[in-house]
Amino acid sequence: MGIEAEYAERHPNSRRLAERARRVLPSGVTHDARYLRPFPVAVERAAGSRKWDVDGHELIDYVMGHGALLLGHAHPVVTEAVVRQAQRGTHYGAGHELEVRWAELVCGLVPSAEAVRFTSSGTEATLMALRLARAATGKPAVVKFERHFHGWHDYVVAAARYDGSAPAGIPEEALGTVVVLPVDIAAVRETLASRKDIAAVIVEASGASMGTVPLPRGFLRELAGICRDAGVLLVLDEVVTGFRWAPGGVQALEGVRPDLTALAKVLAGGLPGGAVAGRADLLGLLAFPEPGKPRGVKVGHPGTFNANPLSAAAGVACLQLVSEGEPQRTASARARALREGMNSVLRDLDIPGAVYGQASVFRILLREGVEPPDGDSDGLDLPDDALAAGTESETLRLLHLAMICRGVHLFGNGGILSAVHTSEDIARTLEAWREALLALRAEGALPGDDA
């Protein structure tokens, strides 16, 4: 039986739910990354590194809440904190101690965080960071990098898509304020020297799309220097890397001091939440004028669910647990073992491609001309054009279906681990990987195959 037919046969309840969903939800999904043909798998419950679909299959989960679940699903301490808080009220319409504790933890862990403002998502965090930068400098334009992903608001979607398609529904005026550059330090230097209207440069700390195209070594430090010299603010997007790469994120590992940092995902322990953190004078633009002091700039910021008590409870519980770095070390070690094992299977089966990544993330690249690495790879040794081109979408789709049939749920072009993924999870994933690749080969769906 072919991969797609087997998938359809094994998942009748997911199929039925997808049919219902399509009647009321565009394409039956609520996030573009969850779209899958012929239909996505629907999940009923999750615990630790696993989740169970509506047809009763157990899946090793590498979506991990799109990266939010460094501690795995339904971590007992986080769950207890959320349940306890739910019983005490979910919205006070007033300040509360948990939001203060949450902010103290962020400022204690993230080196550049002198102050913080909570939002409801990573998208809102990058939106606010760019607004603060514009308000502080009085300049309208921002620089972003090709294919770097910062959420879905109007100022960051230019050149964020791999298919190169133009973003729809965004006024030319908004797009006109965004300068898209390649990841090339000379191009940044030249742009910042020649244009005087740039408020900030925003960059994904992992490199484009959760490390799909990693940043060259030393790039962030050089970028920080160029921005400082040009008087342009540096906004580091640590929505994925924050608290995951290390308790203090990439900035702690690389010794880079951004002016503003966007945070989300691990920050809120698996509940909705984001934050802008950074220089006290910049965050101070959100503050009300002191009585008797001259009125300066005041950036407005409402938001019904900012620092809502449930997210704050989960965030505090999670940040306390990850503050010493042990969960990050465990998750990264497991991810390294997985990347090495997956590369060894590629070499064994003589399939062109590589599995690479940083920290607890892995990326899959199946492409002709790519030699499987001997061991782990951070991606910097792989050819740039292959990294940028990625795996053919049909190959990736069939790989998703074949892996789900073998009990593994991938995320996009790879996956994300937690501290509770076990060596048994890794061993089972490697078996699934081998079998799935053989199934793709049988269908002529691997690079170089004639389908």
Ligand SMILES: Cc1ncc(COP(=O)(O)O)c(C=O)c1O
């Ligand atoms: C680097 C980065 N920035 C921003 C965002 C947007 O965050 P959210 O989905 O919470 O809006 C994401 C989401 O995946 C991300 O990966």
